[in-house]
Amino acid sequence: MRDFTVLGIETSCDETAAAVVRGRAPGPGKILSNVVLSQLEEHKAYGGVVPEIAARAHVEAIDTIIEAAIEEANVSPSTFDAVAATAGPGLIGGVMVGLTTAKALSLGWGKPLIAVNHLEAHALTARMVARIEFPYLLLLISGGHCQLLAVESVGQFRLYGTTIDDAAGEAFDKAAKLLELPYPGGPKIEVLARKGNPKAFPLPRPMKGREGADFSFSGLKTAVRQIAKSAAFADTDRADLAASFQGAVIDSLVDRVGAAMTMFRNEHDRPLATLVVAGGVAANGAIREALTALAKERGFAIEIPPPALCTDNAAMVAWAGVERCQLGLFDSLGCAPKARWPLASLSTS
Ligand code: KG4
Numbered sequence: 001m002r003d004f005t006v007l008g009i010e011t012s013c014d015e016t017a018a019a020v021v022r023g024r025a026p027g028p029g030k031i032l033s034n035v036v037l038s039q040l041e042e043h044k045a046y047g048g049v050v051p052e053i054a055a056r057a058h059v060e061a062i063d064t065i066i067e068a069a070i071e072e073a074n075v076s077p078s079t080f081d082a083v084a085a086t087a088g089p090g091l092i093g094g095v096m097v098g099l100t101t102a103k104a105l106s107l108g109w110g111k112p113l114i115a116v117n118h119l120e121a122h123a124l125t126a127r128m129v130a131r132i133e134f135p136y137l138l139l140l141i142s143g144g145h146c147q148l149l150a151v152e153s154v155g156q157f158r159l160y161g162t163t164i165d166d167a168a169g170e171a172f173d174k175a176a177k178l179l180e181l182p183y184p185g186g187p188k189i190e191v192l193a194r195k196g197n198p199k200a201f202p203l204p205r206p207m208k209g210r211e212g213a214d215f216s217f218s219g220l221k222t223a224v225r226q227i228a229k230s231a232a233f234a235d236t237d238r239a240d241l242a243a244s245f246q247g248a249v250i251d252s253l254v255d256r257v258g259a260a261m262t263m264f265r266n267e268h269d270r271p272l273a274t275l276v277v278a279g280g281v282a283a284n285g286a287i288r289e290a291l292t293a294l295a296k297e298r299g300f301a302i303e304i305p306p307p308a309l310c311t312d313n314a315a316m317v318a319w320a321g322v323e324r325c326q327l328g329l330f331d332s333l334g335c336a337p338k339a340r341w342p343l344a345s346l347s348t349s
Protein backbone atom coordinates (compact mmCIF):
# COMPACT_ATOMS: atom_id res chain seq x y z
CA MET A 1 0.00 0.00 0.00
CA ARG A 2 1.37 3.42 -0.99
CA ASP A 3 1.43 6.68 0.96
CA PHE A 4 -1.14 9.41 0.35
CA THR A 5 -0.41 13.13 0.27
CA VAL A 6 -3.24 15.48 1.21
CA LEU A 7 -3.63 19.25 1.55
CA GLY A 8 -5.78 20.13 4.59
CA ILE A 9 -7.64 23.37 5.27
CA GLU A 10 -9.13 24.43 8.63
CA THR A 11 -11.32 27.53 9.11
CA SER A 12 -14.08 26.45 11.51
CA CYS A 13 -13.26 28.84 14.36
CA ASP A 14 -10.63 31.52 14.83
CA GLU A 15 -7.63 29.84 13.20
CA THR A 16 -6.94 30.04 9.47
CA ALA A 17 -4.79 27.00 8.80
CA ALA A 18 -3.39 24.89 5.97
CA ALA A 19 -1.11 21.85 6.05
CA VAL A 20 0.30 19.08 3.90
CA VAL A 21 0.49 15.59 5.40
CA ARG A 22 1.77 12.36 3.87
CA GLY A 23 1.22 8.81 5.11
CA ARG A 24 -1.19 5.95 5.42
CA ALA A 25 -3.32 4.41 8.17
CA PRO A 26 -2.84 3.28 10.89
CA GLY A 27 -0.06 5.85 11.04
CA PRO A 28 2.07 7.54 11.96
CA GLY A 29 2.08 10.13 9.17
CA LYS A 30 4.55 12.81 8.24
CA ILE A 31 3.63 16.48 8.55
CA LEU A 32 5.31 18.21 5.59
CA SER A 33 3.97 21.63 6.60
CA ASN A 34 1.55 23.00 9.18
CA VAL A 35 0.75 26.71 8.96
CA VAL A 36 -1.61 28.26 11.51
CA LEU A 37 -2.63 31.91 11.63
CA SER A 38 -4.47 32.79 14.83
CA GLN A 39 -6.98 35.63 14.78
CA LEU A 40 -6.56 36.25 18.51
CA GLU A 41 -5.78 39.94 18.05
CA GLU A 42 -8.91 40.57 15.95
CA HIS A 43 -11.21 39.14 18.66
CA LYS A 44 -9.35 40.29 21.77
CA ALA A 45 -11.45 43.39 22.42
CA TYR A 46 -14.69 41.34 22.38
CA GLY A 47 -13.72 38.65 24.94
CA GLY A 48 -14.61 35.85 22.52
CA VAL A 49 -14.81 34.93 18.85
CA VAL A 50 -17.08 37.18 16.74
CA PRO A 51 -18.35 35.06 13.79
CA GLU A 52 -18.49 37.90 11.21
CA ILE A 53 -14.99 39.10 12.07
CA ALA A 54 -13.72 35.52 11.88
CA ALA A 55 -15.24 34.89 8.45
CA ARG A 56 -13.79 38.11 7.02
CA ALA A 57 -10.34 37.36 8.46
CA HIS A 58 -10.44 33.85 6.93
CA VAL A 59 -11.26 35.33 3.50
CA GLU A 60 -8.33 37.72 3.78
CA ALA A 61 -5.78 35.13 4.91
CA ILE A 62 -6.74 31.82 3.32
CA ASP A 63 -4.93 32.13 -0.04
CA THR A 64 -1.64 33.22 1.53
CA ILE A 65 -1.81 30.49 4.19
CA ILE A 66 -2.42 27.76 1.60
CA GLU A 67 0.42 29.06 -0.58
CA ALA A 68 2.72 29.08 2.46
CA ALA A 69 1.77 25.50 3.36
CA ILE A 70 2.48 24.25 -0.17
CA GLU A 71 5.77 26.13 -0.34
CA GLU A 72 6.94 24.91 3.06
CA ALA A 73 6.06 21.32 2.15
CA ASN A 74 8.07 21.74 -1.04
CA VAL A 75 5.62 19.72 -3.11
CA SER A 76 3.77 20.38 -6.33
CA PRO A 77 -0.06 20.25 -6.19
CA SER A 78 0.18 17.53 -8.83
CA THR A 79 1.41 15.16 -6.07
CA PHE A 80 -1.73 15.67 -3.94
CA ASP A 81 -4.09 12.72 -3.77
CA ALA A 82 -6.92 14.91 -2.46
CA VAL A 83 -7.86 18.29 -1.02
CA ALA A 84 -9.45 18.09 2.44
CA ALA A 85 -11.24 20.87 4.31
CA THR A 86 -13.26 21.11 7.49
CA ALA A 87 -16.91 21.10 6.41
CA GLY A 88 -18.27 21.45 9.98
CA PRO A 89 -19.19 21.65 12.76
CA GLY A 90 -18.20 25.25 13.43
CA LEU A 91 -18.96 28.88 12.69
CA ILE A 92 -20.74 28.63 9.34
CA GLY A 93 -19.15 31.71 7.73
CA GLY A 94 -15.64 30.41 8.37
CA VAL A 95 -16.48 26.85 7.32
CA MET A 96 -17.87 28.20 4.03
CA VAL A 97 -14.62 30.05 3.30
CA GLY A 98 -12.43 26.96 3.79
CA LEU A 99 -14.76 24.50 2.07
CA THR A 100 -15.39 26.76 -0.93
CA THR A 101 -11.66 27.33 -1.36
CA ALA A 102 -11.08 23.56 -1.21
CA LYS A 103 -13.77 23.00 -3.85
CA ALA A 104 -12.14 25.54 -6.17
CA LEU A 105 -8.70 23.93 -5.74
CA SER A 106 -10.15 20.44 -6.20
CA LEU A 107 -11.80 21.52 -9.44
CA GLY A 108 -8.77 23.48 -10.66
CA TRP A 109 -6.24 20.74 -9.92
CA GLY A 110 -8.53 17.85 -10.83
CA LYS A 111 -8.09 16.25 -7.39
CA PRO A 112 -10.86 14.68 -5.29
CA LEU A 113 -12.46 16.65 -2.45
CA ILE A 114 -12.78 15.38 1.12
CA ALA A 115 -15.25 17.15 3.44
CA VAL A 116 -13.82 16.56 6.90
CA ASN A 117 -15.73 16.58 10.17
CA HIS A 118 -13.68 18.77 12.55
CA LEU A 119 -14.37 16.41 15.46
CA GLU A 120 -13.26 13.38 13.46
CA ALA A 121 -10.06 15.29 12.65
CA HIS A 122 -9.41 15.79 16.40
CA ALA A 123 -10.33 12.14 17.00
CA LEU A 124 -7.88 10.72 14.43
CA THR A 125 -4.93 13.06 15.20
CA ALA A 126 -3.38 10.50 17.55
CA ARG A 127 -2.90 8.12 14.58
CA MET A 128 -0.95 10.79 12.72
CA VAL A 129 1.41 10.92 15.71
CA ALA A 130 1.69 7.22 16.56
CA ARG A 131 0.55 3.87 15.22
CA ILE A 132 -2.73 3.25 17.04
CA GLU A 133 -5.16 0.54 15.99
CA PHE A 134 -8.96 0.84 16.21
CA PRO A 135 -10.88 0.65 18.47
CA TYR A 136 -9.70 3.12 21.12
CA LEU A 137 -11.33 5.19 23.81
CA LEU A 138 -11.39 8.91 23.05
CA LEU A 139 -11.80 11.86 25.39
CA LEU A 140 -12.49 14.88 23.20
CA ILE A 141 -12.22 18.09 25.19
CA SER A 142 -12.37 21.38 23.28
CA GLY A 143 -14.04 24.77 23.40
CA GLY A 144 -17.28 23.51 21.91
CA HIS A 145 -17.25 19.81 22.74
CA CYS A 146 -16.78 17.44 25.64
CA GLN A 147 -17.35 13.80 24.78
CA LEU A 148 -16.25 10.26 25.55
CA LEU A 149 -16.44 7.88 22.60
CA ALA A 150 -15.21 4.58 21.28
CA VAL A 151 -13.51 5.24 17.94
CA GLU A 152 -14.24 2.00 16.08
CA SER A 153 -13.02 3.00 12.63
CA VAL A 154 -13.06 5.99 10.28
CA GLY A 155 -16.62 7.35 10.48
CA GLN A 156 -17.65 4.86 13.19
CA PHE A 157 -18.05 6.25 16.69
CA ARG A 158 -19.96 5.07 19.73
CA LEU A 159 -20.90 7.74 22.24
CA TYR A 160 -20.45 6.93 25.94
CA GLY A 161 -20.94 10.38 27.41
CA THR A 162 -21.26 14.05 26.59
CA THR A 163 -21.72 17.27 28.48
CA ILE A 164 -25.21 18.16 29.60
CA ASP A 165 -24.34 21.87 29.63
CA ASP A 166 -20.94 23.52 29.00
CA ALA A 167 -17.91 22.01 27.24
CA ALA A 168 -14.68 21.72 29.26
CA GLY A 169 -12.96 24.49 27.27
CA GLU A 170 -16.00 26.71 27.64
CA ALA A 171 -15.82 26.19 31.43
CA PHE A 172 -12.14 27.22 31.37
CA ASP A 173 -12.96 30.29 29.27
CA LYS A 174 -15.87 31.34 31.53
CA ALA A 175 -13.88 30.81 34.74
CA ALA A 176 -11.04 32.83 33.18
CA LYS A 177 -13.42 35.70 32.46
CA LEU A 178 -14.50 35.69 36.14
CA LEU A 179 -10.82 35.87 37.05
CA GLU A 180 -10.41 38.76 34.60
CA LEU A 181 -8.11 36.80 32.32
CA PRO A 182 -8.29 37.44 28.55
CA TYR A 183 -9.80 35.02 25.99
CA PRO A 184 -8.99 32.16 25.41
CA GLY A 185 -8.75 31.58 29.14
CA GLY A 186 -7.68 27.92 29.29
CA PRO A 187 -3.93 28.46 28.86
CA LYS A 188 -3.98 31.48 31.22
CA ILE A 189 -5.77 29.55 33.97
CA GLU A 190 -3.19 26.79 33.61
CA VAL A 191 -0.34 29.26 34.17
CA LEU A 192 -2.06 31.05 37.08
CA ALA A 193 -3.03 27.72 38.71
CA ARG A 194 0.64 26.75 39.01
CA LYS A 195 1.04 29.46 41.64
CA GLY A 196 -2.08 28.52 43.62
CA ASN A 197 -3.29 25.93 46.10
CA PRO A 198 -5.89 23.59 44.55
CA LYS A 199 -7.33 22.87 48.00
CA ALA A 200 -7.88 26.55 48.90
CA PHE A 201 -11.52 26.66 47.79
CA PRO A 202 -13.82 23.64 48.16
CA LEU A 203 -15.57 23.45 44.76
CA PRO A 204 -18.09 20.85 43.55
CA ARG A 205 -16.95 17.85 41.47
CA PRO A 206 -19.79 17.75 38.93
CA MET A 207 -21.24 14.30 38.07
CA LYS A 208 -18.64 12.48 40.17
CA GLY A 209 -19.79 8.94 40.88
CA ARG A 210 -22.90 9.27 38.70
CA GLU A 211 -24.01 6.43 36.47
CA GLY A 212 -22.92 6.74 32.83
CA ALA A 213 -20.12 8.98 31.57
CA ASP A 214 -21.79 12.36 31.07
CA PHE A 215 -20.20 15.65 32.11
CA SER A 216 -21.52 18.89 33.57
CA PHE A 217 -19.61 22.09 34.23
CA SER A 218 -22.19 24.84 34.73
CA GLY A 219 -22.55 24.24 38.50
CA LEU A 220 -18.79 24.55 38.88
CA LYS A 221 -18.83 27.82 36.96
CA THR A 222 -21.60 29.17 39.24
CA ALA A 223 -19.57 28.21 42.32
CA VAL A 224 -16.52 30.01 40.90
CA ARG A 225 -18.66 33.08 40.18
CA GLN A 226 -19.99 33.19 43.76
CA ILE A 227 -16.47 33.11 45.19
CA ALA A 228 -14.97 35.55 42.66
CA LYS A 229 -17.78 38.08 43.18
CA SER A 230 -17.87 37.85 46.99
CA ALA A 231 -16.73 40.88 48.98
CA ALA A 232 -14.07 38.85 50.77
CA PHE A 233 -12.36 37.80 47.51
CA ALA A 234 -8.99 39.49 47.15
CA ASP A 235 -6.68 39.83 44.18
CA THR A 236 -4.21 37.58 45.98
CA ASP A 237 -6.82 34.76 45.97
CA ARG A 238 -6.94 34.55 42.16
CA ALA A 239 -4.21 31.92 41.79
CA ASP A 240 -5.84 29.78 44.51
CA LEU A 241 -9.21 29.98 42.78
CA ALA A 242 -7.65 29.15 39.40
CA ALA A 243 -5.91 26.12 40.95
CA SER A 244 -9.07 25.02 42.79
CA PHE A 245 -11.13 25.32 39.60
CA GLN A 246 -8.61 23.37 37.54
CA GLY A 247 -8.40 20.74 40.29
CA ALA A 248 -12.19 20.32 40.25
CA VAL A 249 -12.23 19.96 36.44
CA ILE A 250 -9.46 17.36 36.65
CA ASP A 251 -11.25 15.32 39.35
CA SER A 252 -14.42 15.39 37.33
CA LEU A 253 -12.66 14.38 34.08
CA VAL A 254 -10.76 11.56 35.80
CA ASP A 255 -13.98 10.18 37.32
CA ARG A 256 -15.88 10.29 34.00
CA VAL A 257 -13.02 8.82 31.96
CA GLY A 258 -12.74 6.07 34.59
CA ALA A 259 -16.43 5.24 34.07
CA ALA A 260 -15.99 5.20 30.28
CA MET A 261 -12.96 2.90 30.62
CA THR A 262 -15.23 0.33 32.28
CA MET A 263 -17.80 0.70 29.46
CA PHE A 264 -15.07 0.37 26.82
CA ARG A 265 -13.61 -2.74 28.46
CA ASN A 266 -17.05 -4.35 28.68
CA GLU A 267 -17.56 -3.87 24.95
CA HIS A 268 -14.03 -4.45 23.68
CA ASP A 269 -12.40 -7.40 25.29
CA ARG A 270 -8.76 -6.86 24.37
CA PRO A 271 -5.54 -7.10 26.36
CA LEU A 272 -4.29 -3.66 25.42
CA ALA A 273 -6.73 -0.78 25.36
CA THR A 274 -5.68 2.78 24.53
CA LEU A 275 -7.02 6.10 25.80
CA VAL A 276 -6.60 8.98 23.35
CA VAL A 277 -7.11 12.56 24.49
CA ALA A 278 -7.80 15.26 21.89
CA GLY A 279 -9.05 18.84 21.54
CA GLY A 280 -7.69 22.16 22.80
CA VAL A 281 -8.08 21.38 26.51
CA ALA A 282 -5.78 18.37 26.05
CA ALA A 283 -2.98 20.93 25.77
CA ASN A 284 -3.25 21.42 29.57
CA GLY A 285 -0.24 19.91 31.34
CA ALA A 286 -2.00 19.16 34.63
CA ILE A 287 -4.85 17.40 32.80
CA ARG A 288 -2.34 15.39 30.73
CA GLU A 289 -0.57 14.30 33.92
CA ALA A 290 -3.74 13.28 35.75
CA LEU A 291 -5.05 11.27 32.77
CA THR A 292 -1.67 9.61 32.30
CA ALA A 293 -1.76 8.49 35.96
CA LEU A 294 -5.33 7.21 35.55
CA ALA A 295 -4.42 5.24 32.41
CA LYS A 296 -1.49 3.64 34.21
CA GLU A 297 -3.68 2.67 37.16
CA ARG A 298 -6.34 1.15 34.88
CA GLY A 299 -3.96 -0.65 32.52
CA PHE A 300 -4.64 1.56 29.49
CA ALA A 301 -2.00 2.84 27.13
CA ILE A 302 -2.36 6.58 26.59
CA GLU A 303 -1.70 8.83 23.60
CA ILE A 304 -2.06 12.60 23.79
CA PRO A 305 -0.82 14.51 20.73
CA PRO A 306 1.60 17.39 21.42
CA PRO A 307 -0.20 20.63 22.47
CA ALA A 308 0.14 22.29 19.03
CA LEU A 309 -1.75 19.36 17.46
CA CYS A 310 -4.41 19.37 20.22
CA THR A 311 -5.56 22.92 19.52
CA ASP A 312 -7.09 23.64 16.10
CA ASN A 313 -4.73 23.07 13.17
CA ALA A 314 -4.90 21.88 9.57
CA ALA A 315 -2.50 18.93 9.90
CA MET A 316 -5.28 17.04 11.68
CA VAL A 317 -7.66 17.84 8.79
CA ALA A 318 -5.09 16.68 6.24
CA TRP A 319 -4.55 13.46 8.21
CA ALA A 320 -8.32 12.76 8.37
CA GLY A 321 -8.11 13.32 4.60
CA VAL A 322 -5.33 10.71 4.30
CA GLU A 323 -7.42 8.16 6.22
CA ARG A 324 -10.53 8.84 4.11
CA CYS A 325 -8.54 8.93 0.85
CA GLN A 326 -7.12 5.50 1.61
CA LEU A 327 -10.67 4.16 1.97
CA GLY A 328 -11.87 5.93 -1.19
CA LEU A 329 -14.26 8.12 0.84
CA PHE A 330 -14.55 11.25 -1.32
CA ASP A 331 -17.20 13.96 -1.40
CA SER A 332 -18.98 15.72 -4.23
CA LEU A 333 -18.45 19.40 -5.07
CA GLY A 334 -22.07 19.91 -4.08
CA CYS A 335 -21.50 19.00 -0.41
CA ALA A 336 -22.73 21.64 2.02
CA PRO A 337 -21.00 23.25 5.01
CA LYS A 338 -22.59 22.28 8.33
CA ALA A 339 -22.81 24.36 11.52
CA ARG A 340 -23.84 21.24 13.46
CA TRP A 341 -22.50 17.79 12.60
CA PRO A 342 -22.38 15.32 15.53
CA LEU A 343 -19.81 12.54 15.31
CA ALA A 344 -22.35 9.85 16.09
CA SER A 345 -24.22 10.81 12.88
CA LEU A 346 -21.18 10.15 10.66
CA SER A 347 -21.73 6.39 10.46
CA THR A 348 -25.11 6.90 8.82
CA SER A 349 -24.30 9.95 6.65
O1 KG4 B 1 -9.88 22.49 19.93
P1 KG4 B 1 -9.80 23.97 20.12
O2 KG4 B 1 -8.54 24.68 19.69
O3 KG4 B 1 -11.00 24.67 19.40
C1 KG4 B 1 -12.28 24.11 19.39
O4 KG4 B 1 -12.54 23.29 18.46
O5 KG4 B 1 -13.03 24.42 20.33
O6 KG4 B 1 -10.08 24.24 21.68
C2 KG4 B 1 -10.08 25.53 22.21
C3 KG4 B 1 -10.36 25.44 23.70
C4 KG4 B 1 -10.57 26.81 24.36
O7 KG4 B 1 -11.71 26.76 25.18
C5 KG4 B 1 -9.29 26.99 25.18
O8 KG4 B 1 -9.48 27.78 26.34
C6 KG4 B 1 -8.98 25.56 25.53
O9 KG4 B 1 -9.27 24.82 24.37
N1 KG4 B 1 -7.55 25.40 25.89
C7 KG4 B 1 -7.11 25.05 27.12
C8 KG4 B 1 -5.69 25.08 27.06
N2 KG4 B 1 -5.32 25.42 25.79
C9 KG4 B 1 -6.47 25.60 25.08
N3 KG4 B 1 -7.79 24.77 28.24
C10 KG4 B 1 -7.07 24.47 29.35
N4 KG4 B 1 -5.70 24.50 29.38
C11 KG4 B 1 -4.98 24.78 28.27
N5 KG4 B 1 -3.65 24.80 28.30
Ligand code: ZN
Pocket residue numbers: 118122142143279280311312
Ligand atom coordinates in the same frame (compact mmCIF):
# COMPACT_ATOMS: atom_id res chain seq x y z
ZN1 ZN C 1 -11.27 22.05 17.60
